[in-house]
Amino acid sequence: xxxxxxxxxxxxxxxxxxxxxxxxxxxxxxxxxxxxxxxxxxxxxxxxxxxxxxxxxxxxxxxxxxxxxxxxxxxxxxxxxxxxxxxxxxxxxxxxxxxxxxxxxxxxxxxxxxxxxxxxxxxxxxxxxxxxxxxxxxxxxxxxxxxxxxxxxxxxxxxxxxxxxxxxxxxxxxxxxxxxxxxxxxxxxxxxxxxxxxxxxxxxxxxxxxxxxxxxxxxxxxxxxxxxxxxxxxxxxxxxxxxxxxxxxxxxxxxxxxxxxxxxxxxxxxxxxxxxxxxxxxxxxxxxxxxxxxxxxxxxxxxxxxxxxxxxxxxxxxxxxxxxxxxxxxxxxxxxxxxxx
Ligand SMILES: [Fe+2]
Ligand SMILES: [Fe+2]
Numbered sequence: 001x002x003x004x005x006x007x008x009x010x011x012x013x014x015x016x017x018x019x020x021x022x023x024x025x026x027x028x029x030x031x032x033x034x035x036x037x038x039x040x041x042x043x044x045x046x047x048x049x050x051x052x053x054x055x056x057x058x059x060x061x062x063x064x065x066x067x068x069x070x071x072x073x074x075x076x077x078x079x080x081x082x083x084x085x086x087x088x089x090x091x092x093x094x095x096x097x098x099x100x101x102x103x104x105x106x107x108x109x110x111x112x113x114x115x116x117x118x119x120x121x122x123x124x125x126x127x128x129x130x131x132x133x134x135x136x137x138x139x140x141x142x143x144x145x146x147x148x149x150x151x152x153x154x155x156x157x158x159x160x161x162x163x164x165x166x167x168x169x170x171x172x173x174x175x176x177x178x179x180x181x182x183x184x185x186x187x188x189x190x191x192x193x194x195x196x197x198x199x200x201x202x203x204x205x206x207x208x209x210x211x212x213x214x215x216x217x218x219x220x221x222x223x224x225x226x227x228x229x230x231x232x233x234x235x236x237x238x239x240x241x242x243x244x245x246x247x248x249x250x251x252x253x254x255x256x257x258x259x260x261x262x263x264x265x266x267x268x269x270x271x272x273x274x275x276x277x278x279x280x281x282x283x284x285x286x287x288x289x290x291x292x293x294x295x296x297x298x299x300x301x302x303x304x305x306x307x308x309x310x311x312x313x314x315x316x317x318x319x320x321x322x323x324x325x326x327x328x329x330x331x332x333x334x335x336x337x338x339x340x341x
Contacts, residue, residue: 020098027101033224034102037217041109044217046210048120056127056203065284067144068277070129071151072288075274077121077134078154079255082162083114089169090177097174106221113214120207127203143280146273153266154254161251164333172240175229179241182222182308183248187256187301189215191289194297198287223308230312238314245309246317246329249302253321257298258291260321263332298322 008014017023058066091107099107122132131137135152139145192212199205233241250263258271278288289297299322306316306324316326 020096022092022096024095024098026098028098029102030100031102031224031228034100034106034221037220037224038102038105038109041106041113041217044210044213045112046116048116048123048207051120051123051207052203053123053127056201058127058130061128061284063140064143065280066128067139067141067147068280069284069286070125070134071144071147071274071277072281072286073121073124073128074134074147074151075154075255077118077125078151078158079252080114080118080121082158084111084118086165087111087114089166090174090181093169093174093177099174103225110218110221113218117211117214120211124204124207143273143277146269147277149267150270150273153270157254157264157266173237174225175233176237176240176244178222178225178229179309179314180244180248182219182226183245183301183305184252185215185219185222186304187252187298188212189219190297190301191256194289194293195287198289200285200287204286226308226312230314233312233314241309242315242317242327243329243332245305246319247332249317249319249321250332253298256301257294257321295322299324 061069087107087110091104091111094104094107125134126132129137135148135155137148139148189212192208192215196205196208196212199208250260253260254264258274259266275291278290281288282290302319302322302324306326309316316324317329318324318326
């Protein structure tokens with residue numbers, strides 16, 4: 001029967017709506033732990049336009065410094081700009097699956113927070129480079145030109161993952177998505193707290209502190225859901241999670257460590273140019289961690305994640321880049337990535 005055919009005159013009550021549909025008319029209670037997280041998300045909501053931008057004067061810096069730091073924000077954007085649509089799709093999924101009311105609210109808060117983080121990137125790029133279009137603007141220095149080339153390659157790679165994600169999302173269970181999300185949240189929480197401590201400009205100290213706090217909450221949401229769902233995971237999902245962790249590692253390494261050359265499609269001088277810019281950014285008081293510090297962070301984040309997955313008996317992949325042994329995962333394809341940050 002089509003929706004257009006009128007039936008109300010034929011029967012007293014409408015037929016049952018086929019379930020699950022995206023339109024739950026109920027708010028199932030559950031997950032009291034998540035109520036606390038939701039309450040703090042409401043309390044800690046913030047507006048990036050309200051940061052002390054007026055205390056920042058870009059003309060204190062040379063153009064090389066500005067382009068070095070502007071590049072770092074562009075690099076972050078190549079990841080952060082995918083977060084709002086990724087979490088928005090996961091948010092829709094919580095409705096399709098008629099998740100508990102508080103789970104739906106928490107995914108809404110993550111989507112909102114990630115949108116805030118993406119807006120911080122925009123405002124920071126405007127502040128450092130004076131443009132809202134870092135891929136198209138005219139660089140002022142030779143380093144700036146090389147960095148823009150880097151940024152274009154990052155964006156090109158990011159676009160390839162996005163295509164994979166839109167195809168993969170309907171097939172993945174929320175439980176599988178959590179493991180990828182958690183990985184991004186653990187890593188993000190670490191790096192933003194460090195940046196908050198190492199940046200001299202108050203506006204960025206505050207931005208990083210707030211972003212780090214949001215990421216910590218996101219971590220809590222993932223952990224609470226894992227606690228609920230992971231004890232009853234089936235074998236296929238366990239295998240998929242192991243693979244997702246390896247895929248997430250390779251993907252996020254480009255922002256949290258250094259891009260793995262056999263996975264990322266980047267020009268040969270990419271890493272040298274990026275290191276050069278990060279050194280300049282550090283000297284200008286914008287505290288991007290150096291190679292060794294990044295490696296240690298990333299290793300620690302991976303070990304934290306391993307600790308969580310061990311609890312549920314999910315094999316952890318080998319990550320030789322940061323000296324972690326585990327299950328060999330070799331067949332990671334670009335289409336397997338769930339882009340998260
Ligand atoms: Fe974020
Ligand atoms: Fe997050």
